[in-house]
Amino acid sequence: MITVQAPGKLYIAGEYAVLEQNCPAILVAVNEFVRVSISQSKGTSGLIHSKQYSQDSVHWVRQGNKMVIDNRDNPFEYILSAIKFTEQYCLEQAIELSVYDLHVNSDLDSADGKKYGLGSSAAVTVATVKAILKYYNIEASNDLIYKLSAISHYTVQGNGSAGDIAASVYGGWLAYQTFDKKWLTNELKHKKLSTVLQEAWPGLKIQLLTPPAGMDLLIGWSQQPASTSQLVDQTNAKKKSIKTQYEDFLEKSRQCVLSMIEGFNSGNISLIKQQIRVNRQILKEFASLNHIAIEIPKLTKLIDIAEKFAGAAKTSGAGNGDCGIVITDSTSNINELKNLWRENGIMPLNFKVHSISH
Template identity: 45%
Template sequence: MITSKAPGKLFIAGEYAVIEPGFPAILVAVDQFITVCLEKSTEKGSISTYNNEPIFWTRNNDKLTIEGHTNRLSYILSAINIVERYARELGRNLLYFDLRVSSDLVTQDGVKYGLGSSAAVTVGTIESLLKFYDIEITLDKLFKLSSLANILINDKGSCSDIAACVYGGWIAYTSFDRKWVLDKLNSTTISELLSLEWPNLSIESLIPPKKLNLVIGWTGLPSSTTNLVDKIRDRKEKKSLIYNRFLNDSKKCLEKMINAFKSNDIDEIKKQIQINRGLLVKTGNELGVKIETPQLKELCDIALKYNGSAKPSGAGGGDCGIAIFNREYDLALLIEEWNESGIIYLPLKVYNRIGFN
């Protein structure tokens, strides 16, 4: 049996702006995982996710034919289609397999923490299939194949969560030109597309200051990233001055934050976290999108009270917030006050990738 794990992720800063090619964000991979298990089968295959009953599939002229409703399998099916198109280019014969997905990124009741489960499912599925078809894996290849599968489902996403899942640790990321990539996908082979430089794409590993402590709180309320991003996109044309100012201010903030990582300056990182929070809240209010809910505001304000720096992580509207502290600071009072406010402390650690599991 082949097994692959892909980590969850959290945004540190740069949300919304990173959707536009060339605008930076900082993300981190965390030690909660999607696990994908894949085993060869004969005559038909199956896909099962999160304790749901398996859905069976067959092939018709190498094309995967599936029984039943497939909406919840959209990212998995897109991943399969991309890898198998690539496998055929390399002369591989397509096979049947059973694929199972389990997750640490949801509660026992199936509620998502907001740690990027769609990205992790995509990356884990593609890594398992590359192993299954005995295709060499590199980080660049895994990222690009996963991004192709992702943008065929949602061409508005930045694929920053894919980058965090693939590379692990702390990363600075700028998104590629998705239109260019999709045009190339329709006009050339995947093998050729993988060999090309993608316009605007940048993925850089960051080393945090040794005394930096990342603390994560969860509101218990899931949010819809796609819905919130769509609202911003729908309104940016009518309020282009506001949106363009936000993009430029976010870029300046992120460039300062990235430099602060490189110079081991925790105080500057904390300062830019607060600036980024302010930009997101202000722009959300101006565009009529509630990014910082009352509970996320409380999460951040409590962290500030204890000398931290905090902001919502990701699209906002629920899910998680992140806080940055100096490592020597005792977090007991913070966690206690978060709990009293209905905010759940998540004892997650940064996940650094070592090879392919």
């Protein structure tokens, strides 16, 4: 039996803009994991089993008279996609395939099965890729694991930046810029998978960041789950009709995140905090432009309380639920802050940043 794990993630800054080329975001990997165990099957059939996902509901939409199932929130779709592409890679390495059982276990949801918004579909994809490569004794770099996982995930989701994949593979704090999706789709059509995995992907940038000494990250959960893929669909649908404002949003986000990266590089906590507040405003403007709710009342409360204690706070990820993040330092009374959160129905999550030795 081989068991591997992949951490969950949280976005710190740069959400929505990160879907486009040359727009960086900052993410962090957290010490909550998806674990995948793989072992040779006893019989001729294999098993994919998950403790968490057996009761998963499925969304569907009407397209004309057809009922079309939206599988993007179904974790099994990501597992199957990861198996498909990783085995394709194995075949191209002349490896003989066998039948195995996969067991998936996740910390990335609450005890009653609600999602925290830690990127469970990305983490399960990464863990599945790692498990299969290990099962077939393939030595794999993080870059190879990232690319295989990004292809597997993007094939199912059809949108997204794969920043959550990067956080699950590389760990720690990182600055991330997405790759050219059209280029990748075209390459996969015309080239062997192994070739595409060895190529430099246009636009892709992954940079590990070192947080300044004394800086702390707090995470609060709104206790309201959100669907990222559906929110991204809504904003994608509006891009053309608000072209000028959209380009303005991208540029503002880009400058904000680049300043924040500078804060990490120079160890300047106050610059990071300042840019967290700037990014919050940029996202609020973007939300009103798109008529979507990113900062729901519970998250506004979370932020207002954090600001009372000199913390710089904002929504994390697509918003509309899930988590808020706070950057604090020694000036904040963290215990008081968390108590006030609890009184207002916001659950402090005691997650730590998970670094992976490289």
